[in-house]
Amino acid sequence: MPSFLGPLLHDLAERYRFLDHELAGLQLPPEAEECRKRIHHLVQRGKRQIDRVLLDPDMNRRGFARNFYHSYKRLSELAQGVDEGPLLVFSRFRESDRFLTRVIAKMCRDSAFPHEAPVCAAMSSQYYWTVPGMDLVLVPHADATHLLGWPDLYHELAHFLVSRDERILLRPLRRRLRDYFKRAISEAGRNGWSPPAIADLRRYRDLWLDDWIVEFVCDWFATFVAGPSFGWTNLRLCARVSTDVFDVFETHPSDAARTLAIQVMLESLGFGSEASEITGRWNEMLRTAGASEPQFFKAAYPEALMRDLSDEAGRLFGVLGIKRYTSSSGTLPDLLNEAWRRLHSDGASFSAWERDRLSQLDGEL
Amino acid sequence: MSDISALSHDYESSAKLAEELNEAILIIKKARLHGTPDLPQDQRKKIASTVRNIRLQLDPEGQNLQEEFVPPEIASRLTERHGQQLAYFLEDLHKAEVALAEEASPLDEKAIEVLDEICDAADATASAVFRRMRRR
Numbered sequence: 001m002p003s004f005l006g007p008l009l010h011d012l013a014e015r016y017r018f019l020d021h022e023l024a025g026l027q028l029p030p031e032a033e034e035c036r037k038r039i040h041h042l043v044q045r046g047k048r049q050i051d052r053v054l055l056d057p058d059m060n061r062r063g064f065a066r067n068f069y070h071s072y073k074r075l076s077e078l079a080q081g082v083d084e085g086p087l088l089v090f091s092r093f094r095e096s097d098r099f100l101t102r103v104i105a106k107m108c109r110d111s112a113f114p115h116e117a118p119v120c121a122a123m124s125s126q127y128y129w130t131v132p133g134m135d136l137v138l139v140p141h142a143d144a145t146h147l148l149g150w151p152d153l154y155h156e157l158a159h160f161l162v163s164r165d166e167r168i169l170l171r172p173l174r175r176r177l178r179d180y181f182k183r184a185i186s187e188a189g190r191n192g193w194s195p196p197a198i199a200d201l202r203r204y205r206d207l208w209l210d211d212w213i214v215e216f217v218c219d220w221f222a223t224f225v226a227g228p229s230f231g232w233t234n235l236r237l238c239a240r241v242s243t244d245v246f247d248v249f250e251t252h253p254s255d256a257a258r259t260l261a262i263q264v265m266l267e268s269l270g271f272g273s274e275a276s277e278i279t280g281r282w283n284e285m286l287r288t289a290g291a292s293e294p295q296f297f298k299a300a301y302p303e304a305l306m307r308d309l310s311d312e313a314g315r316l317f318g319v320l321g322i323k324r325y326t327s328s329s330g331t332l333p334d335l336l337n338e339a340w341r342r343l344h345s346d347g348a349s350f351s352a353w354e355r356d357r358l359s360q361l362d363g364e365l
Numbered sequence: 366m367s368d369i370s371a372l373s374h375d376y377e378s379s380a381k382l383a384e385e386l387n388e389a390i391l392i393i394k395k396a397r398l399h400g401t402p403d404l405p406q407d408q409r410k411k412i413a414s415t416v417r418n419i420r421l422q423l424d425p426e427g428q429n430l431q432e433e434f435v436p437p438e439i440a441s442r443l444t445e446r447h448g449q450q451l452a453y454f455l456e457d458l459h460k461a462e463v464a465l466a467e468e469a470s471p472l473d474e475k476a477i478e479v480l481d482e483i484c485d486a487a488d489a490t491a492s493a494v495f496r497r498m499r500r501r
Contacts, residue, residue: 064394066481070387070488074380077495084499129369133377159370163377166434174434210437211371218370251371 005069009054012072015079016047019087026090031101035119035135039086046078085134089121096144097121102365103332104137104153110331111225112323115160120153127237130156132163147339147354150332151226151233158221161320162214169217169316173309174209180305181205197299204300212253213309216261220313223265227325228274229336231262235278239285246294256293257301264303264310269324335361369498376494379436383487386412390480393472406468412480413465419443419483420458423451438493442486454479 023040053071058064089097097120105117116135124138128149137156143149162169181201188198222230238245238255245255252258259282266275286292317324325333335357343350389404389412396403404412414433421427422440447454461476 058395058398061398064391066485067387067391067394070383070484071391073488073492074384074387077376077380077491126369129373131369131373133373156370159374163374170434171432178431206437209434211375214374215371251368251375 005065005072006059009050009072012076012079013047013050013054015083016043016050016075019043019079019082020047022087022091023082028090028093029098031098031105032090032093032119034116035086036090038116038135039082042078043082046075050075081131081134085131085136086119089119089123089136089138092123093121096141097123099362099365100139100144103150103361104157106365107153107157107225107332110323110333111154111157112321113157113161114320114322115164118157118160127241128152128156130159132160135160145355145358147336147358148236148343149233151222151230151336152237154222154226154230155218158218159214161221162217165320168320169313170213172316173213173217173312176309176312177205177208177213177305180302180308181208184302200296201299207248207250207253211251215252215258216306216309217313219258219261220265220310221317221322223262224269224314224317224324225322226333227269227327227337228266228271228278229333229340231259231266231275231278232340234259234262235282235285238282245286245289245291246297248296248300253301254297256297257306260301260303261306261310264307265314268307268311268314372494372498375436375438376491376498378434379439379487379494380491382415382436382439383484383491386415386480386484386487390477390484393477393480397472397477409465409468413462416458416462416465416479416483420455420462423458424455436487436490438490439483439486442489443483446482446486 020040020043023036023043026036028036049071053059053068056068059068100120100122101117104120107113108115108117118130118135118137120137120139122139122141122144124140126138128137128139128143130137137153139149139153181204185198185201185205188201193201219230219234234255238259242255245259247254253261259279263275263279266272266278314324325337327334327337339350339354339357342353389408392402392404392408395401403409415435418431418433418435419440421431422435422437423444443454444451457475457479461472461479464470464472464476
């Protein structure tokens with residue numbers, strides 16, 4: 001056994017014993033119990049893997065050391081992920097988390113979401129985020145008692161979808177992206193674009209193929225299921241935190257591009273007038289902030305490509321059996337759209353209405 | 366909405382690839398050393414397809430033929446490592462892919478070395494993303 005790895009494996013085995021013991025001893029409400037069982041199962045499997053590695057007669061062989069080291073790293077990451085994610089949440093699980101977990105379960109039922117509902121907890125310091133492998137969604141503390149951010153829960157749910165149905169969802173979309181950029185790059189060459197401009201196109205293609213397509217699919221899913229409410233929540237988030245809505249980030253497309261993506265999905269779902277209303281407010285925000293579209297924007301986010309991908313994404317959600325938003329009463333998307341209408345029509349009385357609806361919802365779920 | 370969701374997705378993709386390859390390499394090495402059962406056919410085909418997709422991603426002419434997406438950070442680590450010698454590495458990848466695709470063909474040292482190298486790149490990517498999720 002390589003001298004540095006042996007003791008570390010014993011230390012990790014102890015860490016797994018601790019996680020196993022903690023997870024076995026937790027008393028959780030039924031909403032979180034299934035998730036606890038799944039995570040506990042993952043931990044027990046990890047524990048067995050370490051035991052196997054510790055007993056492996058080839059551990060001392062030189063040609064195997066690096067592979068056992070890789071196994072150690074993955075198992076370490078899993079232990080840390082469980083400790084910092086689900087175990088932290090489960091050990092502090094409160095009534096507000098229980099309520100949010102019921103909310104997200106209803107969202108899954110309403111939209112015929114094809115996977116188990118995750119646990120949702122109001123203890124995030126990073127807005128909304130998800131760890132798909134741990135069945136966990138985290139939201140800010142205040143969002144357990146405020147409705148207007150909830151459409152973002154659909155975006156987070158979609159991260160589970162792209163992680164578990166990657167072949168159904170991402171493969172056909174990536175194929176379209178490759179075809180589009182292949183044509184665009186060859187056309188740019190024929191039209192005498194400069195080498196740096198063509199290099200930029202290649203860079204946009206790579207960013208699209210990597211993280212951007214994932215974020216766009218999540219936005220399209222949220223729009224598909226929650227309708228215009230997601231467009232309003234996106235506008236609110238951009239108004240709150242954007243420094244430059246046209247900025248290009250590696251992990252996320254620019255806020256302006258995401259707003260365009262939501263708009264094209266809303267239009268294709270038949271919510272053209274709501275899309276125009278949101279775009280109108282968006283443009284007003286841009287004027288207020290003094291932001292204007294940079295030259296590269298249309299090359300990085302061509303509208304024709306957005307429309308093609310958005311249509312295809314909608315078709316693929318249908319293939320997965322997901323229900324698109326229609327204004328039918330009794331569903332959460334309906335409540336969220338009503339919330340945004342109320343805020344716009346009578347902002348002053350909104351919070352009283354919201355408290356009332358949340359209390360009613362708590363009784364219903 | 367926050368970067369963590371995107372990074373979680375990146376982590377899962379590279380960690381899954383690293384784990385699949387590592388598990389396969391351990392089976393192959395043990396089979397060569399002890400004569401224990403070799404990699405099952407379905408797993409062998411899957412690894413052949415992974416090698417093919419990596420080769421196509423590294424080859425500027427092949428990118429449009431890719432069937433499965435390979436996290437680009439894995440590809441860039443391999444490209445950086447081989448620099449001017451990339452054409453030779455592409456050839457090694459192709460040979461490993463052919464050997465894996467042929468049911469009865471035993472894998473030679475070179476093919477295992479190629480698999481180990483891809484596994485190193487996937488491992489380094491998974492570790493880097495995992496760290497990025499926590500120390501930004």
